[in-house]
Amino acid sequence: MRSMHVIILIMFICLDYGWGKKMRWCTVSEQELKKCAELAKALVAVLPAAAVASYAKLSCIRAYSTTDCINKIRANHADMVTLDAGEVYTAVKQFDLIAVAKEIYSDGGCILSVAVVRNSSLDVRSLQSQRSCHTGLRWTAGWSLPLGFLLSRNYLTWSKQHPLSQAVSVFFNASCVPGASSVAPLLCALCQGQRSYIAHRNFHCETAHREPFFNSQGAIRCLKTGAGDVAFVDHTALGGIGEIEREEYRLLCPDGTRAPLSDYRSCNLGRGPGQAVVTRFSVRKIARKFLAAAQLAFGRRGSDRQRFQLFDSTMFSDADLLFKEVTEKLVILEDDRDISQVLGLDYVALLKGLGHEGSSLEDSVVRWCCISNAEQRKCEQWALSIKSDPLVCVRAVSMRDCVEKIKRDEVDAVSLDATHAYIAGQCGLVPVVTENYGKTCVTADGGAGEAAYSETAVLPSLVAVAVVKRSTRSVFFGNFQGRRSCHGHMYSPAGWLLPFTHPLSLERNNTSPCNPNQAYNEVFWKGCLPGSHGNLCKVCMGGTGEAPTKRCADNHNERYYGNLGALRCLVGDTSRKSYGDVAFLEQHNLESNILSLSPSGWADGWQSGDFELLCGDGRREPLSEWGNCNLGAVPANIIMTRPVLTSRVYDFLIKSQETLASNPDTGFSLFQSHQYGESDLLFKDATHCLTHTSHLNYRHILGEEFYRLAEEVFRCTHADILEFCNQDVCSIF
Template sequence: MDNMRAMHIILVILFCLHNSWGKKLRWCTVSEQEHKKCAELAKALAAVLPAAAVASFGSLSCIRSHSTTDCINKIRANRADIITLDAGEVYTAVKHFGLVAIAKEIYSEGGCIFSVAVVRNSTLDVRSLKGQRSCHTGVRWTAGWSLPLGFLLSRNYLTWAKEQPLAQVVTSFFNASCVPGAVAIAPTLCALCQGQKSYLAHRNSYCETAHSEPFYNSQGALRCVKTGAGDVAFVDHTALKSITESDMEAYELLCPDGSRAPLSDYRSCNLGRGPGQGIVTRSNVRKITRKLLAAAQMAFGRQGRERQRFQLFDSAPFGTADLLFKDVTEKLVILEDDKDISQVLGLDYVALLKGLGHEESSLEDSVVRWCCISNAEQNKCEQWALNIKSDPLVCVRAVSMSDCVEKIKRDEADAASLDATHAFIAGKCGLVPVVTEYYGKTCVPAKAGAETTVHLEMDVMPSLVGVAVVKRSTRNVFFGKLGGRRSCHGHMYSPAGWLLPFRHNLSLEHNNTSTCDPNQVYNEVFWKGCLPGSHGNLCKVCMGGTGEAASKRCADNHNERYYGNMGALRCLVGDASGKSYGDVAFLEQHNLEGNIFSLRASGWAEGWLSGEFELLCVDGRREPLSEWESCNLGDIPPNIVMTRPVLTSRVYDFLMKSQETQASNPEAGFHLFQSQHYGESDLLFKDATQCLIHTSHLNYRTILGETFYRLSETVFNCTHSDILEFCNQDVCSIF
């Protein structure tokens, strides 16, 4: 009965195909073997058509081409209709040639592949690839080009200077290469290729993205190393399945940390992850093409009822691998009409392609776009842009640190200095460290020599501490007795204002150890408060902004007058009328004395001196502000400047030039690590910063430290976060 039902569905789909389209759909093939498989698929489809339809309708025909690039041109010119492409070519076909992606391949581990560097047993490691012979799947392909080059650039193993085409840089980096498809952009990248040469395009297979080039695609790149032509092959992990068990021990993977690993360790030893192959067509035939793919999969896919007649994801009968589709494909996912290319391929991957010049611009041609979250930060950023002697700086406006993370992820901004909690979020979002703020007394160059005077590295980076501050005149306010009080918090997700306080016993009447969601704890314990970025009772003490910084109350940026360390202190003393104040402020200690002075200097509140405030200790004591080392809420890791991986070197160079400019002109009116002139504190960088330390060689977890990282992970595992929800939209697993 199930067989009959399945056949009925197939016949209905194919009948719809017949009535929707008056001619055959043309699949573009790039080799004789692929052409034969396509022809067999066409016969198999015709065989399951209703008898009446067979004579008048053939669902598929096959068009022979000499490369995938030629296929894209044929489809665009209405001389073919459909082809499966590497994700890099899918992007090119959609963005540059107006085609549409209609389906994606899904493998046993989801919709993505890992890029791996395969070598025969040798002494090579990923840091010593310069001068070696390289084998690549195809130019601008995911596993063979974009991911490995993005990795090499992010680690600064490969240097991309101004005004140099990336292909030229790659040519200089490797001793010789085979990069199928590179003839048009850099013929020297074809030196190792072995396809037949001809002046006639349809007879030429040399360095073409076609099976007639022996070193084409992942299988070909592996063949390149196996034959001894190349030293390293950049391929996708699915190709490793084709290596026989007896040959497995002859090969190894190069890992990011400089070690080598067996082929089975590709999940932990790889150069990055990106989308798998996709199927493209013209917009005017996308509906009928989707129906064709659905019918073919239903009949001949892994669970197809007609698999004894034909197998869609098996190329062995035709003498080679990965014809029409990858042989490891588990299924095809048909895409909806409204899917943007960034939704199909992923924001990280699209940003990587742009960074590598897929938009026909070089990495260094664009400016550095710094993310600002308020009028005050915008003003400081614009002064920064006017005072540096380096590449241009553009100041991009966002509404919060979380919004900066999203904008950097979306390629709408490039970098921002993030507090420790937001750095945790950014790391989960795929962003990486560039530099870390250093709060020590002096900054010492990493090495002697003029060219390294601003390159600073430290084994230990001083942390800050969070503190709970009260007015000395406010009695009976202690840890354990904060229930029903009014609270002031720096801002949503701030380490001192949001993450650390809830760990401690705020109120004996409220068991805040029963939940790991700080927002729930604060709503239960405090009567009302100001936690910028929150809502409800935790916004009722907030004031909003005035003048050019006018904003709604409780905005998650400096436009809210009670935002940040300075804002939490203002909140504690209240506004000029003596209203809108809190009983306890959770903030960072580092600029507390300066902010107290600023209360008077700015005219916010007269008469407040350091002696007018006290610290709440978690053991129930109250101490003077000078006792912060023994009376605090815990350590806070330093701020981290984070960006997309491919931009680490560019952002680092820009920051070092900025730091060098400031060091060479200390009397200048602009200071990168001072904010008082703009009426706030900690704008763009913390005011406690002495210099920026090189940390792009470290991962964000290492910089944050295991204690802080685990605390953040525990909290966010049970706290709803819009930004983490956005970050977790993974194209590798959502299908």
């Protein structure tokens, strides 16, 4: 029955695209040419005589490298080839080809980059001056992912005034990077392919099987023969190392340890997309249907697998011919698939960061994310006050929007509160520095200063508090039912995450202990939780004439946003029409915010003594007792970016602080905001300096207790931004 389906599908191709249309597959070795020829014979064998007469045979084209294949397809001398994701990106973006199918493996559509060494004293931090074996220039597992990792940890330094290949050739003592001969001959020193001045006879350092160290199998061969000290390959190639010799090799883990080859899931340098088939736009439709027919007949569950196996190359004495051996199936891609959907946003951003598209204006600037008019003004003043690399201020509508824009490569960095840092970490962003709220900061030479970096400095946390007016004696924890609430903003640690872990109402049926939104909606009559909707927006005020915005916006344009906004919400505006009974906010700038109410014209006469703190056990205390009357610790804000940009953003921030510290007359302070009419703009006002933390995992910075609370809450709380971040190319097909 399945054979009949194959016949019908292939006959449809013939009728739809005319008689005698040939599909020409580009191959890069004699073995691959033989496998292609066998596929052509097998296709003819499964068709009836009438179909054979109408359907042209598969034609197999010989090329001397994958780059040659791209050129042949572009010039209409071939039609299809399977490429590594890095070359797919080049083929699509630079040569106007189109991806029509993607390989899917047993555990998804992605591969893991692993660094393999012989049992030795090497670790991932000591790779400089070693000999390296790579799958291919700009290839995912052998080039882009490991270099992105080395750059993100600052093990490899690269100035964008020079090509990345030059920095790599200086970093390693010697290398074999197939495909690098035309851009960086030094990266070909270890390669062993045949040399010739005639292009189609030269296989030295080419992306072709006659270069012995080409692709993952070749990079492992480079390591086995002793030519190299480390091989960067994809995890699917580890199965090619026999059981007897597996104990001779180890994986290098990001934390500096080594692990057995079987631990590749937890010990790798990153994840990226697998291979895909590309063709010209004009033949994309017939290419898709051809691939669908070939897979239906000869795939893992093909009706004619006994005749030919599409994903098996053992009978041709090689591996990964036409397709990877571990391919489970091909997913056919439709026209509406953008390259970022095929390869993934993180991977595309990585390639751009590595200069895959060449240099651009974006390479010379840092784009900072701003979420309000006030932040934009402060950011622009920052840009005018520094003499370091240019700063560009880019507008977003919320912290969540900033995370999405960074992932989309529309901005580069932002300071995120602890809950948003958790979200950003789930999205693949990484720490650069962390705000330090200590009174002094240790400089590199051991002195103290206000604008300094230190990798060993303690990272003090802040605390969340619940504030009420002293006059409202009937308000306390456990008695919030029917009250009005003021929260800093959606997902804020002090305004959203921590309060619901305390008893809000004795009457409330605790049916959803892990969903703050549901808890607040069940308890409070109404409130202002910027970024929310429904009753939790009814107390909000919206923006002013200077910053007009709809009510409940998740940024400073909403007058009840943030710590200062929650305080405004508690005291109410001058009309006294919209205010709350309790405010959930951070303690760090509470008293200064209270004192700012009068000069700002918001509300006159309020003093610290007019407010009290609510303790979780039902007590009320003066504001000065926040140390023993609070809702829990709030980890420091983290400045986060895409992994490949950590070094650039860090250098920018260091230069910024040095410039501002040496020029106090500029009148600009990175960590003060009241002159812009708000608080905590760009950075928290409690910040004294920024501490270098790019060597730490965001989970470590947040602390295990806070991380686990956030993890539990988001397990049952819907968040659009996490849905966006979890669109993984490994699983969406």
